[in-house]
Amino acid sequence: MIKFYSGNIACAEGAIAAGCRFFAGYPITPSTEIAEHMALRLPQVGGIFIQMEDELASMAAILGASWGGMKAMTATSGPGLSLMQENIGLGAMTETPCVVVDVQRAGPSTGMPTLIGQADVMQARWGSHGDYEIIALSPSSPQECFDLTIKSFNLAEEYRVPVILLMDESVSHMSEKVIIPPKEKIKIVERKKPKVKPSEYLPFKADDYVPPMACAGEGYAVHVTGLTHDEKGYPQATSPEVQEKLVRRLCDKIRKNERKLRDIEEFEMEDAKLAIVSFGTTARSCKAAVKRARKRGYKVGLIRLRTIWPFADEYFEKIANEIKQFVVVEVNYGQIKLEVERCVGKKVHLLPKMGGEIHKPEEIYKKIKEVYNGN
Amino acid sequence: MKYWVKEELKPPHGKVYIIKDRCKGCGFCIDFCPQQVLQESEEFNAKGYHPPKLVENEKKCIGCGFCSLVCPEFAIYIEKEEEKND
Amino acid sequence: MEIEAETHPLDKYLRTDRIPHIWCPGCGLGTVLNCFLHALEESDIDLKNLAIVSGIGCTGRVAGYLNVDSYHTTHGRAIPFATGLKLANPKLKVVVFSGDGDLFAIGGNHFIHAARRNIDMTVICVNNYNYGMTGGQLGPTTPLEAKTTTSPYGNVEHPFNLCHVAAASGAVYVARWTALHVRRLKESMKEALNKKGFTFIEVIASCPTTYGRRNKMPTGLDTMRYYKEKSVIKHGIDPSEADIEIGGDIIVGKFVDIEKPTFDEILKKLEEKIK
Missing domain, CATH: 3.40.50.920 (Rossmann fold)
Known part of the structure; x- marks a missing residue:
């Protein structure tokens, strides 16, 4: 199927193609069309669109939705990304798959809301406090807005990490031909689920850096916290050993896979x-x-x-x-x-x-x- | 005419269970027991607090369960004893 | 003789390997949690579908003690996290357990908007008049003139009346109790858990270590005796008339119990319409 889409619409369509069924966002130029398109499309596919009271809430809501078992996304621009940072950190710490689209505009501060910037690169990497790694992708065309949004979801699910799609104002408002492959041709990745009984499940024990994820209501009674936690998920906020092990794994699951992610x-x-x-x-x-x-x-x-x-x-x-x-x-x-x-x-x-x-x-x-x- | 039947009404009775080492000695259960059946014991628990114990006339506990609800440490509960009306 | 026991019948609701909890002797939080466990025991809630969400602070630690799916999130953001959780999995019974500072200062905006949307969740706010975890600073509910570490000469701010805020924002169920009203609190929790929509319970609770000591109630027992002396039950009263002042009556009771369609109910209808 060939469509003529702007980058923002292509991104929203990519999200739906990737299986995103939850969007929480707050209007901000130049990303707003993504929210608008999700508001239009999600109810058609049984998904949930909610316009939150701010970006802090939007980010928290997509983390919650992800633990509720849905693929979730928010879209914003620089000032909104700044507000989301604390919960991006929570997402990294609790290993919550989700996608954050940042349509970059010129900053700092309110800057030039309707015009391009590419200065959120560092904010995307370490905008939240503490040591962590995320994944960030950057599209150059509406086609890539579609493709890389799908990829963002796949990587978020595979690595259990917030993925930031670093778009920019120009690509978001540029309209071009976008080829939408048939559904069966689109590769979709789902998060790994535990295969053991709840009594044997250690929610933050990973054999290959990424632990299997049990969501709410699946019978695993998982405790999830932003505090430094052990493999059981229990807070160990005074143990440098637990902190060492956890932060190393959170960083290494991305760093050691750089070649695959390249x-x-x-x-x-x-x-x-x-x-x-x-x-x-x-x-x-x-x-x-x-x-x-x-x-x-x-x-x-x-x-x-x-x-x-x-x-x-x-x-x-x-x-x-x-x-x-x-x-x-x-x-x-x-x-x-x-x-x-x-x-x-x-x-x-x-x-x-x-x-x-x-x-x-x-x-x-x-x-x-x-x-x-x-x- | 039930009201006039001369029958002794037996108040319900409760058995008090205490998990001594959980107690942090706040005194809520002792102070607010409607029957005043609890008192502070002289003994120390593992944390160094004095857990509650029953007063001499232990039959006074009616098993209302207030102590069980008000305890912040999940350290006390009661079991209602079956009434035997013969 | 009392009988010595090793375990409690409600231990099944707790992560007992994490007990004793971190709360101080005389803190009301354990009492509130205990009432919640009793409420769970007496309702038909399927534990598999129960999710607890907390923010940060002393009350924020509740999530970590309950043996269900539980989320200890960031400061102030428990409600929007819970919103996402509930909407993504409508089968869940979502309960937000957090403190007055978390829910009404840093998270105040989220509270009013979740109530406005009538998101189907129960919010239990343990109000101890101050920030306990950080050592007793003034919060949005600290009464006028009360002493805290950041109001050493007495608080100059007017406090929120949380039930008034909740009712004005659209909550379908609003009740206030103190940690001494354990039976009524438990009954209120059962009602809230069984009601659809945004239900809110404020529990006024003692914080002897960081608030009581500075305000002439050095032990939890002093505070509980104060509740006994000052509490007045007024069901159905307009919550705007239930402000809290130092030395004044503490008006408690069930203030609001109304019906209103929830966010997901309205959304479901809309989805059917556009199909």
């Missing part, structure tokens, strides 16, 4: 001497600039991050020697740049924008020339 599009990278690193809508301008530069003989390629977190450390470490120069293009003042620099161990060039518009291909082409020619 999702990078390489464009013209075979013989590239200079690599542009970008994500989201910005990567589209980068692609145009790379094409132009290639025509003029520059050995330039594009590395587009579809998975932002966990960061592809190993990938960048490996290519650090082959690639002479890296240029990060992003609509912020250098967030992914810090990550690339950390991994490649040399100076990385930055072509930032503070928000409100995306880079024009000419600007990027100019930067390529400058860096390539050593000016």
Whole structure:
């Protein structure tokens, strides 16, 4: 089926295709169409839409719904994501599958509500307090808004972690062709369920980092707490040993699976001497600039991050020697740049924008020339 | 005419169970027992509190269960004794 | 002679491996929980479908002691978490057990909106007039002039009348008891558990360690005796007339018991209509 969707609508449709049957949200530009579309669609498929009183409540409600056995999502923008952070931490700590869509606008604070920003990258990673890891994906087109929303749900279920879909204002309001595959062609992942009797079940004991999840009403009488807890789920708030074991596992279940979670599009990278690193809508301008530069003989390629977190450390470490120069293009003042620099161990060039518009291909082409020619 | 039948009405009776080591000595059960059948014991429990014990005339407990409800520690309960009306 | 026992008949409702609980001697929380266990014992609630949600604070620890699906969430967010839980699995009987600060200060917005929506849940608020867990700071229910660590010269804020807030927000069942009214509290809990819609019970309870000591009631017993002296039962009274003041009567009773369609009932009807 071929549809003409905006990124926001494609995201909502992707959620429904992924099996999302619970949406709690609060209106905020530029994400509101997602909530509106969910309000329209969920009652048609037996799902529940609820507009909460704020983002704190929206985030808490999707955690509750997930423990109630449903796949749940919320959608917001930067200021709302800030309000959700405490409960994103609860989601990470209690290993609650859920999807949080952040349609990024320009910040800080209220900033430019109707215009693009890509500056929530770091907020997405460690916006909540304490040590934890989440997964964040970033789409560059309405098609990817659809596909990556499904992927977000699948990863949330597989890893029992909140997954943040880092969209941006431009991709959210851009309308393009979106191919909706037939239902049977869409891969859907469901959370692992316990196979043992309730008396033998340890709700936070994991053999492969991710414990099986018993939801409310399934007879397992599980205690779930945001306090540091042992494998039984009981608070152990004064035990550094339990804390060590728990936090290590929460982080390692993502870190140790980085290679599996890695999702990078390489464009013209075979013989590239200079690599542009970008994500989201910005990567589209980068692609145009790379094409132009290639025509003029520059050995330039594009590395587009579809998975932002966990960061592809190993990938960048490996290519650090082959690639002479890296240029990060992003609509912020250098967030992914810090990550690339950390991994490649040399100076990385930055072509930032503070928000409100995306880079024009000419600007990027100019930067390529400058860096390539050593000016 | 039941009311005029001369029959001694037997008040119900309760057996008091105490889980001594759970007690934190708040005194609620002793103070608010409608029959005043409980008192603080001299003995210490594992936590160092004085759990309640029955006063001498233990038959006074009517098994109302107030102590069982008011205890914050789930440390006391009663069992109603079956009335034997012969 | 009293009989020494090792276990309690209501232990089946508790995670006994976590007993004794953390609450201080003379704290009313254990009493409220005990009444709740009795209410469960006397109702037909299927434990498999009972879920307890708590926020943070002393009362927030209730969730961890009950041997059912139980969720100890973030500060103030028990109600929206419970909203998601209930709507995702309508079979559940969802009970939110939390304190006055959690439900009415940091979580106040969620309380009024869940009541407005008439989400089918029972909210039990243990009101001890202060933040106990953090050492006795003033809260949204601290009476005017009461001393706390953050009102050392006496509280200058007017407190919330929780039952008035609940009734005004649309709760279908509103009752207030003290921790001394154990039988009536238990009966109220049974009523609330068996009623559809947003049901609310406020339980005024002692906090000797951090509140009582600063307000001339150094033990739980002092506070309970005060309740005995000052409580007046007035069923059906307009809750706006049941403000709480230091030294004044504590008006308790069942104030509201009305019928109103719940959020999920209305949603279900809508779904059938659009099918």
